[in-house]
Amino acid sequence: xxxxxxxxxxxxxxxxxxxxxxxxxxxxxxxxxxxxxxxxxxxxxxxxxxxxxxxxxxxxxxxxxxxxxxxxxxxxxxxxxxxxxxxxx
Numbered sequence: 001x002x003x004x005x006x007x008x009x010x011x012x013x014x015x016x017x018x019x020x021x022x023x024x025x026x027x028x029x030x031x032x033x034x035x036x037x038x039x040x041x042x043x044x045x046x047x048x049x050x051x052x053x054x055x056x057x058x059x060x061x062x063x064x065x066x067x068x069x070x071x072x073x074x075x076x077x078x079x080x081x082x083x084x085x086x087x088x089x
Contacts, residue, residue: 007034 011019023033040048054062072078 019033020030023030028036037048070081072081
């Protein structure tokens with residue numbers, strides 16, 4: 001018979017609510033997700049995702065699209081802009 005151990009965590013209520021909503025849409029229970037995440041941690045012998053603090057060049061690159069964002073009032077304007085760009089580019 002498999003034996004299990006209990007693990008308790010404390011998290012902010014808002015984080016718990018949002019996470020449970022996403023997991024529910026995926027058909028998972030929080031305990032199933034935690035089990036999956038811990039299994040990946042063990043299999044990879046580290047975090048299953050990259051955890052780094054981005055340098056200033058990366059931050060600038062991530063922010064650039066927001067600075068250059070263009071807004072249009074209609075699809076007609078979008079296509080006119082695209083056409084003008086293709087003619088000049």
